[in-house]
Amino acid sequence: MSELTRGLCVVAYRDVLGFVSDRFRIVASLAFPLLFLLIFGGGFSNVIGPMAGGVDIVQFMYPGIIAQAVLTTSLFAGVSIVSDREVGFLREILVAPLSRTGIVLGKATGAAAVALLQVLALLILAPIVAVPLGLETVVLLVPTVILLSLVLSGLGIFIGSFARSQQGFQLFMQMLVFPMIFLAGVFFPVDNVPLWMEVASKANPVTYGVDAIRQVFLGAGASGAGLGVTVFGHTMSFVEEMAMVGALGVVLLTASGWAFGRQE
């Protein structure tokens, strides 16, 4: 096995192992999306009522919450680099005969695997919120989640490679994550908001990831009915969004490979 593939495998293996053997993290990672769904969904549904295309607010939010879980978990790949540095384990990884690129890809793959586990667990909620869930939805959802997670973990690793303390990194992440979630069309459609919000949301790459996941669940029809993302009069299709996210991923993972490899 080459140093790249071995690096990828062992680092991903360890991050998944760390997740499944940490009960607190498992519970927290599932409780958080659930909380969002219950509070926001419950709070809004009586006020707002059914939306366009016969979709209610909870059905609209559910795919968004899934995307948000993917976002949080993926950025966690960056946190894990910072905490590994703090507890010293990063040195064990860095001094092993593994390629730096392999380590970065391993971090991203580990995050994607954990994100996928979480998403699959969150699918249990689909029948409760009356979101249709067929086999083809799941089949399409898996690669979508993996791609989105790899891309966002690229961002997390990039920032994590520069951070020197966990506190600093967490603060920075919160500054980044909350606007990214609130301006990504998780809780409301981005086509029907004040102009500044619309511009900010459409400049936010997470918006397209959220919409891609939503299209997997609700189909392209809901997008046409005004719940999707329209850029310069063009309603983004699932494939276009995936291509965009993928292109961004190449950039982010290359940048994070450089940032991580920079350290001696």
Place this chain on the structure above:
Amino acid sequence: MPGAETAPVISVHQLARRFGSIEAVQGVSFEVGEGEVFGFLGPNGAGKTTTINMLCTLLRPTSGRATVNGFDVVHQRSDVRRSIGLVFQQPTLDETLTAEQNLRFHAYAYGVPGDVRAQRMRELLTLVELWDRRGSKVRTFSGGMKRRLEIARGLLHRPRVLFLDEPTLGLDPQTRRRIWEYLAELRARDRLTIFLTTHYMDEAEQADRIAVIDHGRIVALDSPTNLKSAVGGDLITIATADRDAAADELRTRYAVSPVVADGTVSFQVPGGEAFLPEFVRGFSQPLEAIGLRRPTLDDVFLHLTGREIRDPEGDAGPEPANVGWRR
């Protein structure tokens, strides 16, 4: 000299490293033979860890070259990494995983073949007496147990050289002794070369040869015995009523240079044990007490640098030059 008959396992030539304007290591050269225990002795900030990091490929040298197990530390980093085991000053374990999971990660990372993995893990965990605790999370381990686990992990891929950076820092004496017993066993069995940095004098004495490093330079390199004999003999301390008269007599009759301090008179003589009976019989001043002490590496360091090795714990910032003996 150990290792003189075989090719050196570590060979360092004019190795230097600068951090900005600070020259942490200023051109050190030495060789370490197979199966040798080689010690790097010096105060904090002398350049010990910087040198080790260069030899372990974690830090690029500014100039000079070094090979480990025949591989260049800059151009053949992967081969160097495969040849060495490391135990750092700070723990580098994943505390959320079990002892066994930490070892397994290491085995995967170094490509240890599956058919020998389980057997080696068992053997090493037994050696460091952690086999019974293999399923426990590392966070439940004491400092000594963690260090033992790290030593086991560092040996899992059968390295030629084990680097120990302050291996027993902060551990109790009993644990330190146990760790040295394991190392002696491994050395005898596998002809393992051990490269160690320390500022514990008693630990440095375990080495076959010691390089004394100060301000990024090697100021002496020899066996502990030779280094100690270079100090100028054993230290004799006497207590007597008339110290000045005693000092005078020592100067004129015995041709030594006595130092009067703290209510005692002390001086150095070669072969103190043979000197003592004769001295007690012939000395004219009444003696209240007499003490003989062999020179330690503390004395060596003081002799070579004019300073004492700073206290490892709580050395925040510069200390006054004269702080008295440790312990």
